[in-house]
Amino acid sequence: MTCSSPRTIIALGLEGSANKLGVGIVKHIYPGGIPADAELVPEVVELANVRDTYNPPAGEGFLPRDVAAHHRSVIVPLLHQAFAEAKITHEDLDCICYTKGPGMGAPLQSVALVARTISQLWDIPLVGVNHCVGHIEMGRAITGAQNPVVLYVSGGNTQVIAYSQQTYRIFGETLDIAIGNCLDRFARVLKLPNDPSPGYNIEQYAKRGSKFIELPYTVKGMDVSFSGILSFIEKLAKTEPEKYAPEDLCYSLQENMFAMLVEITERAMAHIGSNEVLVVGGVGCNVRLQEMMGQMAEERGGKVFATDMRYCIDNGIMIAQAGALAFARGFTTSIDDSWITQRFRTDQVHVEWRT
Amino acid sequence: MDSSEIEILRQGAEARVYKTEVSGKPAIAKQRFSKKYRHPDLDRKLTRGRLNQEARSLKRCLESGIRVPQVFRTNKDTATLYIEFIEGPTLKEWIFDNADEDKEKELMTAVGKILYQMHANSIIHGDLTTSNIIIDKQGEIVLIDFGLSQISAMVEDKAVDLYVLERAFISTHPESERLFAAVLQAYESQDPAAAATMKRLEDVRQRGRKRDMTG
Numbered sequence A: 001m002t003c004s005s006p007r008t009i010i011a012l013g014l015e016g017s018a019n020k021l022g023v024g025i026v027k028h029i030y031p032g033g034i035p036a037d038a039e040l041v042p043e044v045v046e047l048a049n050v051r052d053t054y055n056p057p058a059g060e061g062f063l064p065r066d067v068a069a070h071h072r073s074v075i076v077p078l079l080h081q082a083f084a085e086a087k088i089t090h091e092d093l094d095c096i097c098y099t100k101g102p103g104m105g106a107p108l109q110s111v112a113l114v115a116r117t118i119s120q121l122w123d124i125p126l127v128g129v130n131h132c133v134g135h136i137e138m139g140r141a142i143t144g145a146q147n148p149v150v151l152y153v154s155g156g157n158t159q160v161i162a163y164s165q166q167t168y169r170i171f172g173e174t175l176d177i178a179i180g181n182c183l184d185r186f187a188r189v190l191k192l193p194n195d196p197s198p199g200y201n202i203e204q205y206a207k208r209g210s211k212f213i214e215l216p217y218t219v220k221g222m223d224v225s226f227s228g229i230l231s232f233i234e235k236l237a238k239t240e241p242e243k244y245a246p247e248d249l250c251y252s253l254q255e256n257m258f259a260m261l262v263e264i265t266e267r268a269m270a271h272i273g274s275n276e277v278l279v280v281g282g283v284g285c286n287v288r289l290q291e292m293m294g295q296m297a298e299e300r301g302g303k304v305f306a307t308d309m310r311y312c313i314d315n316g317i318m319i320a321q322a323g324a325l326a327f328a329r330g331f332t333t334s335i336d337d338s339w340i341t342q343r344f345r346t347d348q349v350h351v352e353w354r355t
Numbered sequence B: 001m002d003s004s005e006i007e008i009l010r011q012g013a014e015a016r017v018y019k020t021e022v023s024g025k026p027a028i029a030k031q032r033f034s035k036k037y038r039h040p041d042l043d044r045k046l047t048r049g050r051l052n053q054e055a056r057s058l059k060r061c062l063e064s065g066i067r068v069p070q071v072f073r074t075n076k077d078t079a080t081l082y083i084e085f086i087e088g089p090t091l092k093e094w095i096f097d098n099a100d101e102d103k104e105k106e107l108m109t110a111v112g113k114i115l116y117q118m119h120a121n122s123i124i125h126g127d128l129t130t131s132n133i134i135i136d137k138q139g140e141i142v143l144i145d146f147g148l149s150q151i152s153a154m155v156e157d158k159a160v161d162l163y164v165l166e167r168a169f170i171s172t173h174p175e176s177e178r179l180f181a182a183v184l185q186a187y188e189s190q191d192p193a194a195a196a197t198m199k200r201l202e203d204v205r206q207r208g209r210k211r212d213m214t215g
Helices: A064-086 A105-122 A131-143 A179-189 A198-207 A227-239 A246-272 A287-299 A316-328 B040-063 B091-097 B101-120 B155-172 B177-189 B194-213
Strands: A007-015 A020-030 A043-053 A095-101 A126-130 A149-153 A158-164 A167-173 A276-280 A303-306 B007-011 B015-022 B025-032 B071-075 B080-084 B133-135 B141-143
Touching: A007 A105, A007 A131, A007 A316, A020 A064, A020 A316, A043 A064, A043 A316, A064 A105, A095 A105, A095 A131, A095 A316, A105 A126, A126 A131, A126 A316, A131 A149, A131 A158, A131 A167, A131 A276, A131 A303, A131 A316, A149 A246, A158 A246, A167 A246, A167 B155, A179 A198, A179 A227, A179 A246, A198 A246, A198 A287, A227 A246, A246 A287, A246 B040, A276 A287, A287 A303, B025 B040, B040 B071, B040 B080, B091 B101, B091 B133, B101 B141, B101 B155, B101 B177, B155 B177, B155 B194, B177 B194
Parallel strands: A007 A095, A095 A126, A149 A276, A276 A303
Antiparallel strands: A007 A020, A020 A043, A149 A158, A158 A167, B007 B015, B015 B025, B025 B080, B071 B080, B133 B141
């Protein structure tokens, strides 16, 4: 391996694929220069990671146009705040990373427009990043997990992922709606507040529940299905509210769906022979899910890795993290290619920074 | 458990598999274990349900002339299923070791025909992967691991069953599109009625793509 002089990359990350707008700045240090043919494992220094969340009223979901308007209105103050926290100016940046997809069209577009503008204004290269890969890379960097099976659970995604041959391959996923979407929609049925998030409020209710109500359990190989469970529990909550306490419904919903997630994760671990599991995405904050995953991993002689709300929930630094790794391998996105896409699968990214 | 059941073959996600003998025939004992992470009610429901369902589906396959391990007995108290031991590589191992494209095509055709036959008898496997298909000494295809199976004649269930296998091919065997295509071709050629399942499979795939709408 040839070593050259130390190299530092400072990356700005902009994330707005759903209802959170995140701005993060990360510094990667390569004391021996960037190795040509080894996996990139820089020293990671967090310079800033700020976020602003759009919360619709209780009982309502968020609409793309309202989310986009939110992002447009707070992005400039948030950028100033990030630079102030990082104690740097835009002149110190090596690249500007933004979420190319997947996500909601209008919010993605509003953030990409800002990324494109400051890239041209400051003459700094752009790096388009896959949102899911951002979660995975941030999770790896924070927890130090080497080659884990990744469970990615959020409002829009439910995937069991494992790395091989420069690709994050999807082993299992939802056949219909995402787990976070299912939780959010049930929170709406119960009229739980959207602040700080519907899933958080379900989790608090579940802690007070104790009666296990049997619900459909739908695992198909390494895939899962949640839409039938949602219809079933919605019906219970609406038709016999006196019979089923909201706390018990939340408790049973979590116990049932999380068991499904742990089961498919374990099946993937057995399938590829791994003992490590990393949980990322907004639903990954749920302490009960982390606990169940931990019990499973322990029974297998393995370990669970999880991150807290700063990194689990959508944020800017995860986009900077994945973008800076790609940038170190020479990847940039030209203005012509700086479009966004609502559909961008995790396995479509060429993971050049790993071997 | 009998004292002869000492050799543990493998520990899967939810069962330990031992090599043993039943009435002088080579057998395996598949013991499901309880999962601490699950609520006890749910754990009991799944462990018992899958033990019974696996035995039931295996018997139904055998009655329909589909090659699966013979069922010797079920022990409900220990959640153990005693079935015939099948010697041979899994389809996953076979694909990794094989370089002959004609042989490959021949085998995929056989897999497609068997899956069609299974579905025609309303058996949904529920966990089709290349690890759950064995090539026995005679070169015959043997389906195993029916723990997630169900009895259903619905086109939707059949299509999802095929979709699960397609996903297993994609994730485990990169650049293997031709293999699964050959499986589907053989499946479809069995009966004009299979066209409905193929059409639904396309719908299931589409649902998959739409799912990435939000981050």
